[in-house]
């Protein structure tokens with residue numbers, strides 16, 4: 083870890099001169115996540131619930147909630163790459179990645195930047211981390227391009243701007259122009275606008291690869307990079323198409339899920355909500371490609387993505403199907419089920435099941451604006467329970483079920499655990515290994531012992547407004563805490 087920090091320090095010193103304005107001044111202009119007022123009030127009540135307030139005190143609980151809104155609009159401090167250690171060694175992949183980034187960043191280095199250091203995660207043997215630097219001092223230019231909020235968030239995590247994401251561009255914009263890119267956080271900008279005057283957030287500067295007419299006047303759908311972001315507010319390498327057979331860009335808590343599930347070679351595993359296959363491919367890799375991983379998703383186009391990712395990572399034990407997982411149990415015991423690896427399945431068919439549930443996604447970062455209504459946010463709990471019921475029936479006795487979400491509500495997390503333990507006496511809550519996040523959040527009447535068995539990634543706890551790293555311990559702390567908001571529960575069936 084000491085050597086890792088030396089690398090980060092070297093990189094920081096080399097990039098230092100670009101940080102002429104203190105992060106405090108930029109922080110003040112970078113807004114908190116914008117939520118519908120009904121959703122903000124709902125979340126505020128969650129974070130000010132009686133159990134939590136009696137533990138933290140009202141003032142501290144308010145501060146934590148404020149930090150949550152603030153950190154959600156900013157990207158995590160480190161980029162996490164899962165390495166395909168079933169086909170290559172971690173050192174090998176790191177070396178190839180360094181070579182690739184050296185090529186990608188070659189011209190930037192000449193312009194005064196240095197290569198981003200790549201660090202091994204000390205507790206996750208298949209994870210490589212790259213520190214993100216920002217918010218940086220980047221001057222806003224006269225030519226302004228506006229992109230959709232999703233595209234703006236991707237730029238904050240190191241992506242270039244792809245043509246479909248562009249909403250507004252100046253009248254005479256042409257390839258080679260240097261432009262400032264803004265995110266349309268309120269979703270008000272109409273595609274094809276020339277000069278959008280509404281509320282927008284600056285995400286960095288880039289060089290146009292396409293003319294305005296290429297983006298808006300093409301006959302068919304436009305594809306490809308429209309603006310190459312070479313001076314982004316948050317500096318992080320672009321991983322689009324980088325070593326697709328060896329690395330997978332994945333949030334750190336999602337990698338933790340695979341390890342917590344603990345699949346072993348030869349087992350039968352079900353991933354109930356699998357697309358695009360980030361966790362499915364991790365599970366198959368941990369099984370050294372031996373056994374079966376059945377991956378279900380109800381959206382056909384997304385199932386194709388699972389297959390593409392499985393092929394790219396050479397994971398042949400994955401069997402992907404388009405299916406509604408709620409109905410994945412054979413309806414009739416006398417009726418024989420189709421094929422062993424295709425749904426529906428007889429009860430108690432699987433050694434381990436992952437339910438990475440569809441959820442309100444309020445923990446995703448960066449997210450500058452969430453347009454969900456309260457009704458939408460509240461719609462997930464019943465759906466998750468239906469999926470959970472099926473999961474319990476499909477797991478073998480002695481089998482393991484991992485339930486996870488990337489949201490921060492109690493209703494989709496701790497309340498689901500309380501409901502599951504009451505509804506299914508055959509389930510026990512299990513210790514998670516590794517446990518890198520915080521424990522569960524009080525508010526669902528779970529005991530302290532039960533909360534300790536849960537794992538919640540709570541970026542609001544360590545949020546200080548900037549991604550600066552101060553020492554090796556801080557580097558590791560940030561890697562494990564300055565993540566997306568995420569929840570994991572592990573159950574066993576007696």
Ligand SMILES: C[S@@+](CC[C@H](N)C(=O)[O-])C[C@H]1O[C@@H](n2cnc3c(N)ncnc32)[C@H](O)[C@@H]1O
Pocket residue numbers: 336354355356357358359360361362378379380381384405406407408438439440441
């Ligand atoms: C959180 S995402 C899964 C992410 C995925 N586990 C990964 O790591 O790449 C939830 C997925 O659940 C799928 N889904 C929603 N309802 C479903 C259902 N009833 N049956 C199967 N899949 C469903 C959605 O299409 C979506 O792809």
